[in-house]
Amino acid sequence: MMEREAPRIDEFPHVILERTDMVPEIMIAAGRAERAARRARNAGNLRSTDVVHAIQKVNGMLMSAAARCGQNPPPPTDIEMTTDPDGYLIYRCQHATPHKWKLDGTPI
Ligand SMILES: [Zn+2]
Numbered sequence: 001m002m003e004r005e006a007p008r009i010d011e012f013p014h015v016i017l018e019r020t021d022m023v024p025e026i027m028i029a030a031g032r033a034e035r036a037a038r039r040a041r042n043a044g045n046l047r048s049t050d051v052v053h054a055i056q057k058v059n060g061m062l063m064s065a066a067a068r069c070g071q072n073p074p075p076p077t078d079i080e081m082t083t084d085p086d087g088y089l090i091y092r093c094q095h096a097t098p099h100k101w102k103l104d105g106t107p108i
Helices: 020-042 049-064
Strands: 015-017 067-069 077-083 089-093 100-102
Touching: 015 020, 020 049, 020 077, 020 089, 049 077
Parallel strands: none
Antiparallel strands: 015 067, 067 077, 077 089, 089 100
16 A cells, blocks of 8 residues: 655644754655654664664754744744653644644644
8 A cells, every 4th residue: 555645744723843954854854754653662672872863863853944833923943753651653833832844734
């Protein structure tokens, strides 16, 4: 079965990204992180260092690309990848009440 391609992060609702040229490499790194997270969940190892490293790589790119959340209150805040308590990857902003997205861009 073909895996559906994830939407580009710069097309997520309320996401602002200055370096849109970096989107392809961010999506590739996010795909790698997602596969590492799936392996970790399947192995029951939610503290996998593979996942930590894969997330760090994505977050370095998100920082370089200036990925921010444009929802209220201003100013826009940085967006990072992290794991939820069940070991699924999400994107989360730095607002006092964080906004969150699934990897497919669905707001949580
Ligand atoms: Zn936000």
